[in-house]
Amino acid sequence: MGYHRNNWRQVANMAAPFIPGGEALMSAVDVVQGISDGASLDRLQYVRGGHPLVELPWQPPGPPPNPQRAEAIGRQAWDVLFADEQQYGARSLLDQVGNLLMPLPPTELDMVIRRFGTQGLDRWDALTHVEDEHGEPVYDWRRAQELFSWLLRTVSPYGAMLIGTGMSCSQPEYNAACSGCHCDDHGWVLPEGPFAQVDGAYVTENWQWVSASTEAMSWQDMDQGLFGDCWLLTSMQAVLQANPQHAPRHFRQEANGTLTVTLYDEGSPIAITLAPDLPYGHGRLWGAKGHTEDARYAETWPGFFEKAAAQFHGNYHDIVHGGPPSDALTLITGRVGQKVDLGSPWLIQDIANRKSRGQALVATTAAAPNADPGDAAEIADGRLVQNHAYFVKDVDPAGGRLCLGNPWGDGSTRKLWECWLTLQEVGYYLVQIDAVDTW
16 A cells, blocks of 8 residues: 555654654655655656546457458548538437447457547537537437447547547546646646555554555545545445445446446436546646545545546536535435434434444534635534535444544544534534435
8 A cells, every 4th residue: 555655754753853863864765765756756647738648558358350341430430420410410420420330349449449539539529519409419418428438448548548538528627726726737647556455554644543444445545635525525435334335336447447437317327437547736636536645556446436426517617616415425326315304302313223224424514603615614623624524434322422524534634534523513513414325
């Protein structure tokens, strides 16, 4: 687990002043580590203002390619793509292209995609948005997403990245300005960290204890990043704690390195396949990640969940300014959420019963007096943040308390990592608790 690879340095830095030559030794270690880090960071596939486009190993399924057939069908598909949609109809052109390309084995489809390049892919993408006589796109969102996902998971890694670049609506875009940064050091990176892994217990750089996980994708992994989407990320934490088997059924790594996340649209599952890059800027992962912002070591499944949700909603801008946790719980599980009665004298027992039945619960905090709603103003003696979403991590019926877990993960201070509230404090600091069945 590279994300806590420097924890030994915390102890060493504290001990160095008391050891002869200790501070000089640590300074030398810092220099060597800095050189090593600089070299490995330079190797990251990061593109400022754009998406990476690199060749990666691929073991394609199916028979060897027939270049002549791929060339012939590619030419036909190209001619159809650039035919006059006013004369032939955009829907008809899209269907014809699909009928030509769907029978091709992955290797030949990949050859066609490469031949199309960004010009052909952009045209293909644009046709899906042509409006019919009723003013509706000829391909609705679900149909377009099915097209994008089929292409992304079928072709080579390079082909998938080309699709993510050329078909702009196949991937969400982000603007760092929505998280308060207005410089130009932002783009996309191919992270080198694992998608998911089982973590042993460890201590973060903020000296908080992180318990070991039993699943590769667990609530302990979540670290929010710089987007304001706590409502979304902590809802996933709540679901994973309530039902650890949810993630393996809804996240899938494809053979070509793309990632497929299944979300729910009005209760109906929709598989969203994503190119394997994530938002990046100032030398760190910009959005959600597992345990660390270092793209060389972070677990990436939180970032791809966030990216899938952004694609579902339209773009990152549509998820980063807060939202109702009830919507997030429905998006993740496909089930309608329930409001918990905060005024009930039996609230703690009710929450204990709900958790025992496998429900996920997410709490929203109240606003701080005289504070800007957008500020991370602290309440409850610094244990909570205003207008923030937490998952209900634990409950103590005998003591009349419940515990809230913060999606800030390793980036959180020890004080903000978790917060126990009495029944009286719940009524004072929380404005709502949403619950949903996960089994």
